[in-house]
Amino acid sequence: MVWLPVSEREFLAVVLPSDRYQILADLMAGVELSAEARRAAEISYFSNAAKKARR
Amino acid sequence: MPVVESEFLLALRANDPKHKTALAIFRKYQVLEVCTAALLEISWLLKSKSRTPSEISLALSLLRAELESRGVTEIPLTTSQIARAHDILTRHAMTFFDALILANAEESHDRRLISNDSSFDGTGTVERISFK
Numbered sequence: 267m268v269w270l271p272v273s274e275r276e277f278l279a280v281v282l283p284s285d286r287y288q289i290l291a292d293l294m295a296g297v298e299l300s301a302e303a304r305r306a307a308e309i310s311y312f313s314n315a316a317k318k319a320r321r
Numbered sequence: 322m323p324v325v326e327s328e329f330l331l332a333l334r335a336n337d338p339k340h341k342t343a344l345a346i347f348r349k350y351q352v353l354e355v356c357t358a359a360l361l362e363i364s365w366l367l368k369s370k371s372r373t374p375s376e377i378s379l380a381l382s383l384l385r386a387e388l389e390s391r392g393v394t395e396i397p398l399t400t401s402q403i404a405r406a407h408d409i410l411t412r413h414a415m416t417f418f419d420a421l422i423l424a425n426a427e428e429s430h431d432r433r434l435i436s437n438d439s440s441f442d443g444t445g446t447v448e449r450i451s452f453k
Contacts, residue, residue, distance in 0.1 A: 281378060285385075287335035289383060290333055294331060294367065294380055304416045308418065
């Protein structure tokens with residue numbers, strides 16, 4: 267992956283197709299689809315939505 | 322053309338136990354569709370693992386680039402699918418995202434869903450193709 271500066275604070279990530287699978291492995295490390303993980307993701311989704319609705 | 326969902330997307334990780342199978346599915350089917358609901362689920366799974374918004378954005382961009390390069394088309398998520406997902410939850414024991422994926426997949430071309438999730442069985446609206 268190559269990081270190209272776009273501005274003082276922004277970079278553009280350029281990923282070679284051959285690197286995609288490895289970078290996806292790094293970014294999605296530890297993510298699983300067990301019933302517990304899916305429930306946790308849903309609880310995170312709905313609790314955030316509920317907080318927003320209460321504001 | 323069969324539809325892929327979250328498990329297939331996770332199998333695109335280089336170190337995933339089903340990675341080679343996922344690549345074989347690309348070769349076998351040539352033309353596939355992907356549930357947009359699955360990409361939404363992946364983003365929430367990443368969020369629940371405390372990934373930063375930039376990391377989640379990059380992961381989704383990479384998934385999109387890979388799917389586009391393989392000619393995989395997205396099934397757009399619609400309001401009627403979201404409503405139907407809630408109807409599905411009244412009839413079947415599954416997670417909200419599973420119901421959303423099912424409602425999304427029901428609008429695919431041939432209603433065949435590539436998934437190892439047996440909760441899709443018995444819904445009567447899609448044919449499940451398992452991959453190991």
